[in-house]
Amino acid sequence: MNRKTLAAAFPLTLPVLMGYLAIGVAFGLMLQSAGWGVGWAALMSLTIYAGSGQYLGVSLLAAGAPLTQVAFLTLMVNFRHLVYGLSMLEKFRGMGLRKLYMIFSLTDETYALLSSARAPEGVDEHDFFFTVALLDQSYWVLGSVIGSLLGAALGFDTTGVDFAMTALFLVIAVGQWRAAGSHLPALLGGAATLVSLLLAGAEDMLLPALAIIVITLTLLRPRLDERRAREEETPCP
Secondary structure, three states, X not given: OOHHHHHHHHHHOHHHHHHHHHHHHHHHHHHHHOOOOHHHHHHHHHHOOOHHHHHHHHHHHHHOOOHHHHHHHHHHHHOHHHHHHXXXXXXXXXXXXXXXXXXXXXXXXXXXXXXXXXXXXXXXXXXXXXXXXXXXXXXXXHHHHHHHHHHHHOOOOOOOOOHHHHHHHXXXXXXXXXXXXXXXXXXXXXXXXXXXXXHHOOOOOHHHHHHHHHHHHHHHHHHHHHHHHHHHHOOOO
């Protein structure tokens, strides 16, 4: 990571910095209130690094859930990352061993940034992607540690703090909507989610919604790629 790459990547990650510090602090507070100290907060954020999965993990740790239940629920909560990874195959191609970290670090927010990000002129694209991902995780680890330390020193009522994760993703999603050339994928995703909610219910909607989205976008990919190519070829006024 050189200074030029860092200078290019850091401004892009500022929304994640603000959000991850807040929700990382919230996670640290929750974990501390469940009786797990700062070392566990740092370790979970370094090795698990899944915001919603870690929030779930706090409840599972507090309840003493068996390993099989932990594994199943974690799979269900993070199954959407399969879709993220498939859509990033081309962007991560040729990254060597760094590709393993890129797969590991592909959170909702990092995916939202990388899905539309382009490296500035003179900056290696793969270095740029790697730096964005690394910065995002560093914000999350820092927030988790701060939250745990604050929880240990001051004590907090953590009721409702888990909504911080949802709030951050909504902010990034709004920014992506405004910047996107086509809103069709987002509209399809919303429609698929609504249909799955009505048909399968809130508890079982995730997998059907993901299946509908993957199949639909796969069928529409040639059309979407063609439209994107036309937009990139069209000169700005």
